[in-house]
Amino acid sequence: MRPRFLIHLNVLELIKIFFSKSNVRIFEKKFSRHFKLKFPLSFSYGRSAIFCFFKAMGIEKKEIIMPAYTCSVVAHAVTISGNNPRFLDVNFDTFNFNNKDLLKNINKNTAAIILTNTFGVAQNVQEIKKIIKIYEKKFRSKIYIIQDCCHSFDAKYENEKITKYGDIILFSFNISKTITSIFGAITTFNDKKIYQKVKEYRDKNFFKKNTFAKLKRLIYIFLATIFFNQKLYFITYFLQKKTNILKSLTDDHHLDEKISFPNDYNTLLCDLEAKVGINQILKYNQIKSKKIKISKFYSNFFKKNKKIKVLKFNVNNTYSHYPVIVKNKSKVIKIFEKEGIEIGEVIQYSIPDLKPYKNQKRTKNSSFLSKHVINLPNEYKIPEKILKKFESI
Numbered sequence: 606m607r608p609r610f611l612i613h614l615n616v617l618e619l620i621k622i623f624f625s626k627s628n629v630r631i632f633e634k635k636f637s638r639h640f641k642l643k644f645p646l647s648f649s650y651g652r653s654a655i656f657c658f659f660k661a662m663g664i665e666k667k668e669i670i671m672p673a674y675t676c677s678v679v680a681h682a683v684t685i686s687g688n689n690p691r692f693l694d695v696n697f698d699t700f701n702f703n704n705k706d707l708l709k710n711i712n713k714n715t716a717a718i719i720l721t722n723t724f725g726v727a728q729n730v731q732e733i734k735k736i737i738k739i740y741e742k743k744f745r746s747k748i749y750i751i752q753d754c755c756h757s758f759d760a761k762y763e764n765e766k767i768t769k770y771g772d773i774i775l776f777s778f779n780i781s782k783t784i785t786s787i788f789g790a791i792t793t794f795n796d797k798k799i800y801q802k803v804k805e806y807r808d809k810n811f812f813k814k815n816t817f818a819k820l821k822r823l824i825y826i827f828l829a830t831i832f833f834n835q836k837l838y839f840i841t842y843f844l845q846k847k848t849n850i851l852k853s854l855t856d857d858h859h860l861d862e863k864i865s866f867p868n869d870y871n872t873l874l875c876d877l878e879a880k881v882g883i884n885q886i887l888k889y890n891q892i893k894s895k896k897i898k899i900s901k902f903y904s905n906f907f908k909k910n911k912k913i914k915v916l917k918f919n920v921n922n923t924y925s926h927y928p929v930i931v932k933n934k935s936k937v938i939k940i941f942e943k944e945g946i947e948i949g950e951v952i953q954y955s956i957p958d959l960k961p962y963k964n965q966k967r968t969k970n971s972s973f974l975s976k977h978v979i980n981l982p983n984e985y986k987i988p989e990k991i992l993k994k995f996e997s998i
């Protein structure tokens with residue numbers, strides 16, 4: 606069984622990493638230098654960074670505009686910080702929200718807008734910046750842009766890096782992301798004053814991991830590296846499908862149906878995680894190029910297929926995951942399973958359909974996508990012979 610995503614590490618590398626000398630500050634510096642970004646600040650989770658940002662900036666009881674089709678923990682972070690998410694529906698061409706809908710939803714209580722650049726498809730941040738300027742003048746209050754680049758590390762919109770815009774730019778390195786630091790995240794800032802405020806809040810309210818917590822991270826990354834090895838993945842797949850063992854592990858740090866944070870959300874990144882992250886920065890360009898190349902191949906392959914819908918290929922996107930809209934998701938997943946290929950389902954819900962957010966306005970497209978999108982592995986190419994099976998569905 607070939608896994609839905611790969612972890613670009615092996616046990617030998619992990620042993621080397623364990624004995625190497627480096628630290629969190631070096632990881633932050635190397636990351637920001639590699640991506641040509643300013644003022645890096647690390648966290649244990651991306652959601653902790655979003656939470657910390659709102660707290661540091663004194664944003665409370667405000668509305669935060671965000672897409673309905675994104676990772677549930679982003680909405681949890683907004684809610685736990687004492688704010689209210691306002692969900693916008695997404696379109697089928699980019700999986701991001703339309704700026705027309707943004708115009709209808711900004712109001713005097715809007716404090717921030719989260720752009721998700723879903724699956725690495727860059728959002729038109731330049732236009733959003735212009736819209737925001739008009740409303741900031743009208744309401745005489747600041748509206749922050751949160752660039753969620755967890756899927757789109759160095760994506761561009763019309764040849765301009767999207768990270769150039771945004772008050773806070775977020776990158777997550779959990780193991781399902783393009784590069785990993787086990788868990789972990791880095792935010793960067795375009796404004797030194799905002800960086801200093803967030804850093805000050807983080808340094809006061811976040812704590813170093815104790816030895817037990819560090820040991821847990823070490824065990825986690827060893828097990829993940831072993832169990833995501835392609836030769837052993839059939840065991841992981843079996844445990845995933847037939848038992849609750851792996852679910853109980855992921856439930857520790859990710860619940861969709863309950864607004865909660867992991868117990869260690871307010872811990873700082875530790876040196877072990879930073880050292881894994883440093884190893885990964887060096888691999889980023891190669892992983893990204895491969896993902897783009899394979900995504901281009903899939904896009905061309907499916908272009909003329911009327912039964913399924915794929916995005917128009919654009920080399921400026923990073924394609925963290927390759928999305929395909931299909932009629933019958935479970936049937937497709939089963940067909941690929943028979944061929945020994947696991948298909949990803951990165952976002953299987955629309956947030957307003959989840960129990961804790963049921964009082965929010967439903968979002969039609971997002972609900973549809975949650976039931977009809979699969980993500981093809983794009984770190985290795987599914988052979989054409991197998992892709993052709995789509996035609997029989």
Ligand SMILES: Cc1ncc(COP(=O)(O)O)c(C=O)c1O
Pocket residue numbers: 649650651652653675676678679721753755756777778779789790
């Ligand atoms: C788009 C997006 N934003 C934010 C996050 C949150 O990252 P973390 O799991 O590090 O809290 C995720 C998590 O997978 C994500 O997919």
